[in-house]
Amino acid sequence: MHKPLYHYLYIKSPIAKIAIGILALVVTLAVLGGIIVTEVPRMEAQTANWNGRSIEKGAALFASNCAPCHGDHGQGTMNVAPALNSKYWFTHRLDDLGYTGSQKSYVLLTVAAGRPSKVNSQWAQRMATWSRNYGGPLRDDQIDALANYILNWQESAVEQTDEEDPWQPFDGVDTGWAGVRAAEAGITETVGISDTQTVSETAEPRAPEVLFVNMGCSGCHNLNEPQDENTPHLVGPNLGNLAEVAGTKVPGEDAETYVHTSIVAPNDFVNPGYLPNLMPQNFAEQMTPEEINALVTWLLDPNRPQ
Amino acid sequence: MAVQPETQNKGFFNTILDLADDTFTRITAGISAGEFRKMLRGEPPGRPNPRLRPHSDSFLLHIKPSYYHESVTRFTHTFRLGLLSTYLFILETITGAILMIWYAPTPERAYTDMIRLLSNVPLGQFMRDMHRLGAELMVAIVTAHMVRAYLTGSYKPPRQFTWFTGVILLVVTLFLSFSGYLLPWDQLALWAVTIGTSMAEAIPPKVVGDTVNLLARGAPDIGSSGLLRFYLLHVLFLPLILILFFFVHYYKVVLYGISLPAQEEEIGEDSAKKVPADRRVYFLPDVFLDETSFLLSVTAIMVVWVATYFQAPLESIANPQSTPLHTVAPWYFYWLQGLLKISDKFISGVLLPGVLLVLLMGIPYLDPNPSRRIKDRRVAIISGVMAGVVMIIWSYMGTPQYAVQGAPPIEVVQEIMPEEGAGLVREVGYKHLPNGDFLTVDTDTLVRYLGEEDAQKLLDSGVVPMDNIHDEDDPEFAEVMHEFAAGISEQQERDANFNNVYGILHVIQDQPHLKRLDWEINYLSGEGESDKFVRSFWLHEDALYWEQYARRDLSFISRLTEDGGVLGSMKNLLGLE
Ligand code: HEM
Numbered sequence: 001m002h003k004p005l006y007h008y009l010y011i012k013s014p015i016a017k018i019a020i021g022i023l024a025l026v027v028t029l030a031v032l033g034g035i036i037v038t039e040v041p042r043m044e045a046q047t048a049n050w051n052g053r054s055i056e057k058g059a060a061l062f063a064s065n066c067a068p069c070h071g072d073h074g075q076g077t078m079n080v081a082p083a084l085n086s087k088y089w090f091t092h093r094l095d096d097l098g099y100t101g102s103q104k105s106y107v108l109l110t111v112a113a114g115r116p117s118k119v120n121s122q123w124a125q126r127m128a129t130w131s132r133n134y135g136g137p138l139r140d141d142q143i144d145a146l147a148n149y150i151l152n153w154q155e156s157a158v159e160q161t162d163e164e165d166p167w168q169p170f171d172g173v174d175t176g177w178a179g180v181r182a183a184e185a186g187i188t189e190t191v192g193i194s195d196t197q198t199v200s201e202t203a204e205p206r207a208p209e210v211l212f213v214n215m216g217c218s219g220c221h222n223l224n225e226p227q228d229e230n231t232p233h234l235v236g237p238n239l240g241n242l243a244e245v246a247g248t249k250v251p252g253e254d255a256e257t258y259v260h261t262s263i264v265a266p267n268d269f270v271n272p273g274y275l276p277n278l279m280p281q282n283f284a285e286q287m288t289p290e291e292i293n294a295l296v297t298w299l300l301d302p303n304r305p306q
Numbered sequence: 307m308a309v310q311p312e313t314q315n316k317g318f319f320n321t322i323l324d325l326a327d328d329t330f331t332r333i334t335a336g337i338s339a340g341e342f343r344k345m346l347r348g349e350p351p352g353r354p355n356p357r358l359r360p361h362s363d364s365f366l367l368h369i370k371p372s373y374y375h376e377s378v379t380r381f382t383h384t385f386r387l388g389l390l391s392t393y394l395f396i397l398e399t400i401t402g403a404i405l406m407i408w409y410a411p412t413p414e415r416a417y418t419d420m421i422r423l424l425s426n427v428p429l430g431q432f433m434r435d436m437h438r439l440g441a442e443l444m445v446a447i448v449t450a451h452m453v454r455a456y457l458t459g460s461y462k463p464p465r466q467f468t469w470f471t472g473v474i475l476l477v478v479t480l481f482l483s484f485s486g487y488l489l490p491w492d493q494l495a496l497w498a499v500t501i502g503t504s505m506a507e508a509i510p511p512k513v514v515g516d517t518v519n520l521l522a523r524g525a526p527d528i529g530s531s532g533l534l535r536f537y538l539l540h541v542l543f544l545p546l547i548l549i550l551f552f553f554v555h556y557y558k559v560v561l562y563g564i565s566l567p568a569q570e571e572e573i574g575e576d577s578a579k580k581v582p583a584d585r586r587v588y589f590l591p592d593v594f595l596d597e598t599s600f601l602l603s604v605t606a607i608m609v610v611w612v613a614t615y616f617q618a619p620l621e622s623i624a625n626p627q628s629t630p631l632h633t634v635a636p637w638y639f640y641w642l643q644g645l646l647k648i649s650d651k652f653i654s655g656v657l658l659p660g661v662l663l664v665l666l667m668g669i670p671y672l673d674p675n676p677s678r679r680i681k682d683r684r685v686a687i688i689s690g691v692m693a694g695v696v697m698i699i700w701s702y703m704g705t706p707q708y709a710v711q712g713a714p715p716i717e718v719v720q721e722i723m724p725e726e727g728a729g730l731v732r733e734v735g736y737k738h739l740p741n742g743d744f745l746t747v748d749t750d751t752l753v754r755y756l757g758e759e760d761a762q763k764l765l766d767s768g769v770v771p772m773d774n775i776h777d778e779d780d781p782e783f784a785e786v787m788h789e790f791a792a793g794i795s796e797q798q799e800r801d802a803n804f805n806n807v808y809g810i811l812h813v814i815q816d817q818p819h820l821k822r823l824d825w826e827i828n829y830l831s832g833e834g835e836s837d838k839f840v841r842s843f844w845l846h847e848d849a850l851y852w853e854q855y856a857r858r859d860l861s862f863i864s865r866l867t868e869d870g871g872v873l874g875s876m877k878n879l880l881g882l883e
Contacts, residue, residue, distance in 0.1 A: 021599035024606040040875035045862035046425035052846030059844040
């Protein structure tokens with residue numbers, strides 16, 4: 001019979017067949033051996049990989065769910081939500097609370113449950129419950145990703161200098177943090193440093209647009225939208241058309257006086273539909289009179305850049 | 307001490323030898339050591355052939371024929387594809403059973419179990435990759451086996467029923483693959499299976515479709531019951547059906563013998579079982595060696611493949627609330643996806659596949675041509691080839707390339723940094739993405755688009771124009787920017803509402819080891835209004851992203867030095883220390 005072109009594929013010799021089999025077996029075992037001896041580093045790389053991917057997921061969730069209150073970089077917003085990237089938060093917060101679990105478990109349970117039952121809080125709003133198990137929007141793996149993301153600030157947070165530390169004091173928690181910071185900075189007398197940030201008399205006055213963010217006004221007030229029935233608002237009224245409405249609220253008070261009073265003594269007139277005590281009562285202590293006046297003028301400026 | 311008389315007669319040495327030979331013969335189910343040596347030397351068996359013993363003594367071999375016709379043992383007749391299908395099924399069963407140890411079929415656990423398997427189980431990733439590769443190969447090999455049986459005309463009498471059971475095996479293989487697809491519980495899995503099961507919905511009348519869909523998913527949407535059902539299908543029902551039909555199939559193969567090459571017998575005659583004594587090739591040792599060395603070689607290829615170029619994918623956890631931009635079916639269902647793009651669910655998801663299946667099963671009963679010779683089967687061969695070409699065209703239409711296009715800026719970003727999967731940017735990775743803001747156009751183009759003043763303002767803000775991004779600085783990053791620009795110009799040509807486009811990539815250090823990438827795309831609409839699109843992604847330094855069929859990232863091997871070298875890592879693996 002004639003031999004076809006591919007006749008070399010027909011191996012007849014049993015020894016050749018055995019040799020091929022053994023060669024294949026050796027290759028298999030060698031590669032398998034290589035895989036086995038590198039399993040430990042491979043598993044380490046995979047562990048780091050999935051932690052990294054979880055942090056990426058957490059970052060996206062944080063940007064859309066948490067940043068409005070806790071700030072783009074977790075630096076917190078005065079009066080709205082505490083900083084989560086501060087040195088204090090990573091080094092002393094749990095001690096102050098007497099919480100003995102891990103930082104991660106604290107974040108997990110706080111985020112999952114929220115702070116549903118805080119009465120008379122220093123913060124504008126309660127933090128909502130986030131876990132789906134308790135009626136919130138997020139799944140467990142998402143909360144875990146958020147916790148991984150928040151904990152990933154640790155490395156940079158513990159190296160913060162005093163100027164960088166965005167720590168905001170917690171009311172009603174006896175914290176020795178101010179003293180710790182003073183001691184680290186080499187200051188023996190703790191003059192001028194107390195639990196609430198006091199106004200430094202000598203410092204440059206801060207610009208109104210800076211104050212509006214730093215004091216947390218932006219957490220509760222929308223600057224661009226007008227105040228009317230149909231426009232949704234945050235915790236406090238929208239301030240887009242403040243210049244028009246401010247003079248009409250309290251008979252006999254002009255716009256300037258009204259806005260000034262609204263900042264230093266918010267409860268003097270509480271807008272219908274809002275609860276008293278929501279807006280912090282101590283802005284007079286947190287800003288200098290010049291700063292407050294500048295803020296009032298700025299708020300009432302109809303040409304304020306948006 | 308009384309020595310048994312028998313031993314006394316034979317002497318001590320011979321008794322041991324006899325005992326050893328006896329043990330050897332028991333293990334080999336009837337081949338004595340002497341006969342084994344003869345086999346190795348290639349000597350012919352004696353008469354009566356002592357090498358037939360194992361076929362009557364051993365269970366596994368009694369299924370196998372004891373000799374074959376010389377013509378069908380040639381590799382190029384069957385390509386051993388049926389054998390390979392069987393082997394892959396066994397391989398899948400073994401690796402699958404091992405994977406089951408670390409897997410719980412609930413939405414809460416399935417995905418995290420996969421992560422744990424990859425990062426915490428020695429050889430876990432290897433087992434998973436082998437199982438996945440085996441599954442995909444099995445689909446390919448079973449199909450190739452069918453094509454071979456078609457081309458050799460082996461479905462013709464008396465093997466019609468062999469073919470029929472074969473089609474059932476093909477369907478079960480496809481379903482096995484498909485049901486396994488859901489189990490990692492990632493986005494890829496959830497959405498492919500959601501689309502797949504939604505086709506069942508289209509079965510008329512509506513009650514039936516809805517019921518089938520409900521039965522498959524366990525609820526209106528795939529959730530915990532759906533996952534459990536797919537799991538049970540995958541590990542229990544489908545394998546049992548496959549085993550049953552395999553035995554029917556193989557029994558028929560042995561009963562009729564493997565068909566001879568068509569030109570070696572008369573038309574209309576079947577002489578496979580009448581093997582002249584001089585054409586017999588005995589299973590032991592020849593066919594046995596052929597098959598073993600073949601399967602060992604395939605195993606070696608698979609292991610090398612998994613070690614270098616194949617990694618089962620794992621995307622984000624399944625999220626029924628968010629449909630990924632371009633959901634893709636596994637490649638062996640591209641043809642179905644392609645069909646779904648050109649017509650509705652009923653026609654392309656139920657009617658056409660149903661008709662195709664019936665046709666496939668009916669081939670032996672429909673083909674009236676008694677000849678198995680290629681030159682007598684013009685119609686059959688041409689229609690077979692045409693069916694293959696049509697399948698390939700449908701498959702091409704099912705690939706993401708032929709995808710339904712979204713809005714241009716979305717497509718630009720999806721191209722280099724897709725929502726799911728790797729993409730160029732993630733492959734290039736964290737360390738090749740310098741912090742800063744980078745433009746896809748050069749200074750001149752920017753001036754042309756924005757005017758002198760605005761362009762200067764943008765450049766003064768520190769944005770780096772394309773003319774300052776050099777290959778020499780970091781070729782990988784330059785490639786990212788070039789691809790970004792290329793994606794933009796491609797979309798710009800395609801869409802009249804996408805003009806004067808310039809993209810800016812902002813790379814921001816968001817946290818230690820974590821960068822945020824803002825893909826900003828500015829463009830003018832057809833009416834000349836300017837618009838802006840921004841999409842943010844984060845990338846962590848340690849994150850590894852991979853493509854299923856791309857080269858494996860083996861950089862982790864460099865960690866070996868930190869782990870105390872091979873020795874330290876082995877100690878660690880074995881839990882010593
Ligand atoms: C899990 C899937 C399958 C397995 C394990 C399997 C197994 C086998 C085996 C071991 C043989 C012996 C000959 C050879 O190796 O080629 C065979 C023959 C055959 N198979 Fe399959 N098979 C499968 C699927 C199919 C399919 C999908 C078809 C066609 C639709 C098919 C049709 C046939 C035919 C017609 C023969 C007889 C070939 C001849 O006598 O020349 N099989 N099968």
